[in-house]
Amino acid sequence: MNGVQHQKWWGWGVEGIAFNYRDKPKMAPFVMDKVGIDLSAPGTPPPAFEEIAVPAPRLGDELAVTLRAAVGDEQVVTDDMDRVVHTYGKGLADLVRVRAGDLPRVPDVVVYPADEDQVCAVVDAVVAADAVLIPFGGGSNISGSLTPPPAEERTVVSLDLGRLNRVLEVDESAGLARIQAGVLGPDMEEQLNARGWTMGHQPDSFRHSTLGGWIATRSSGMQSDKYGDIADITRGLRMVQPGKVVVLRPLPSTSSGPSVREMILGSEGRLGVITEAWVNVHRMPENRDIIAYLYPSWTAALAAMQEISTSDAHPTVTRVSDANETAFSFSTQKKSKGVSGKVQKVLFDVLQRRGWDLDAVCLSYVGYEGGDARVKAEKSVVGKIVKKHGGIKLGRGPGALYDQKKFDTPYIRDFLLDIGAMGDVSETAAPWSKLQDVYSGTFRSAKEAFDQIGCRGFIMCHLSHSYHSGACLYFTFAFAPGTDVAAEQLEKYWVVKNAIQQSFIDTGATISHHHGVGTDHAHWLEEDISTAGTDVMVALLRGVDPGRNLNPGTILPAHREW
Known part of the structure; x- marks a missing residue:
């Protein structure tokens, strides 16, 4: 119809791609040992879409006519599949709910504009009708940014920007590119690469997320150590508001009062x-090159990462996994058909004779880009x-494998859901001086939560995105809730998720x-930002959108919505 491709309605990515553990001989024993989950257990695949009861759209004739006039008849879609695809994001809770057919509020219509003028017309029509508009990339x-509030009685319009997918121009002298917000990561890089440029932004969701989505959520990428977070990369932009367009020129820096760019x-x-x-390219x-290293302990790895961040080296990637994540990574290796498996065994034997505790080793990847000398x-x-910190170099082989598989991890979550297990992530950032406390506190809180719900659980972590003052800690956790009832699964999930998030606050992280x-x-x-800071945010959002027509319910805690 319009060439916009969507992910599966029930899971991550596209149809035909799925996680398979059977070519990884160490993985099933590892998972059974850590959380008691049998990977060979008969799975329960997602239901057929026809089994899902989708509420009928609530789209009045007058708004429907106005939307069709704005974008064309074929770009105003009310069929059930499209509306369900636009109901949830891809969070763990989202997937549990959609698989269970839990659809308390579905967008009533999906609209596909072709350009900014059409976006303006749609935004104006939605606000004039006192409806709700949710942008979709x-x-x-x-994190729950796409789902309509369950009690919302007004018409809900999902504005899919997938047709705004072009690199419009490159300012080669300034190293800037003007790019439409609906472009997916791979399509954007393909267009830039054809001109000899790259933006260098690679979040885990790279294949299925857009430039506008990265900006709207303050995204960070695996190569942010060199290229910066999206806040560093974005230099100018255009944003449609009711009756007007915010235009920010691509300036290297400015002192024009509080930063509107930062507000957006x-x-x-x-x-x-x-x-x-407009973005840096x-x-x-x-x-x-991605090179793998191995450290004898998490403490040594953290110290090395901090020293690298303040050294004369400027890698593209600085990442290190804790012992749990390292063990998990080793368990997902395919059976070696050559000498690499023997080499690894010999290496580990040597390290053990040197006194290394192989249950404590931490795997690291560091990326390098540039000319030969650099x-x-x-x-x-x-x-x-x-x-200096007791580590050793493993070389290019493991680094190249990481580079090839770096976007595939989310498929594991769908596989776990099929067999009745839950896996999810929580990430944070803190100063170097607090990272160890954040790490220890999160593990302690997660263990207490697992005990509270009566489930064996597993949590692991990696450090990435190093800065002058600190770094990001990215936690992954999994457990089997022991029930097929979605509401009971989510009740247990939120006990664990809430404990982890609260531990971030309690230990000085974000x-x-x-x-x-x-x-x-x-x-x-x-x-996180104080009550007074939240007051500022409420005033900003309310000043722009007093009628709560623009994606209401996100960002602010419920008691602060007006």
Whole structure:
């Protein structure tokens, strides 16, 4: 119809791609040992879509006519599949609910504008009708930013920006590109690469998320150590509001009062609809390498990561997994058909004879880009730091494998749901001085939560996105709720998720480093930015959208909505 491709209505990614553990001989024993989950248990696949009862759309004739006049008859869609696809993001709770047919409020219509003028017409029509508008990019959000409020009685319009998918121009002198907000990561990079440029932004959701979505949630990417977070990359933008368009030129820096650009970053559709942005772009690097290292302990790994962040080296990626995540990573290796498996065994035997505790080792990846001399120099600097902290170099092989598989992890979550298990993530950021306390406190809180719900659970962590003052800690947790009832599964899930999020606050970290606030994290906003800070945010959102027509219910805790 319009060429816009969507993810599965019931899970991550596209049809035909799924996680398979059977070619990973160590994984099933590992999972059984850690959480008592039998990966070979008969799974329960998602129901057929026809089994889901979808509420009828509530779209009045007058608004329908206005929308069709704005974008064309074929771009105003009310069929059940399209509406369900636009109901939830891809968070764990989203997937449990949609698989269970829990659809208390579904968008009444999905609209596909072709350009900014059409976006303006749709926004004006929605506000004039006192309806609700929710911008939609790739649908990969995992913090509850896309779902209509369950009690919303007004017409809900999902505005899908998938047709705004082009790189419009490149300012080669300034290293800037003007790009439409609805472009997916791979399509954007393909267009930029054809001109010899890259933006370098690679979040986990890269294949299924958009530039506008990255800006709206303050996204970060795996290569942010070099290229910056999306807040650093975005230099200018255009955003449609009722009756007007905010235009921010792509300036390197400005002192024009409080930053409107910063206000829009992370606004999750509550201030308007982002239609395009000017972003930093870079020439394609001459060399690109991901090197794997191994540390004897998490303490040594943290110290090395901090030293690398303040060294003369400027890697693209600095990531290290704790012992639990390292063990999990090793368990997902395919059976070696050559000498690599023997080499690994010999290496581990040598390390054990040296006194290493193999249950405590931590796997790290560091990425390098640039000319030969620069890459060589940075590898030398990092290599000396790794050695100083007791680590060793594993080489390119494991690094290349990580680079190939880095976007595939979310498929594991769908597989776990099929066999009655739950896996999810929570990420945060804190100063270097607090990272160990945040790490320990989160593990302690998760264990207490697992005990409270009576389930064996597993939690693991990696450090990534290093900054001058601190870094991101990214936690993954899993457990089997022991029930097939969605409401009971979610009740147990929220005990664990809430405990982890609260531990972030209690140990001096933030509620989210790059997933955004949405509804899932809004409860902690006042503890994160203070009540007075929340007052400022309420005043901003209410001043722009007094009628609560723009994605209401996200970001602010429920008691602060007007």
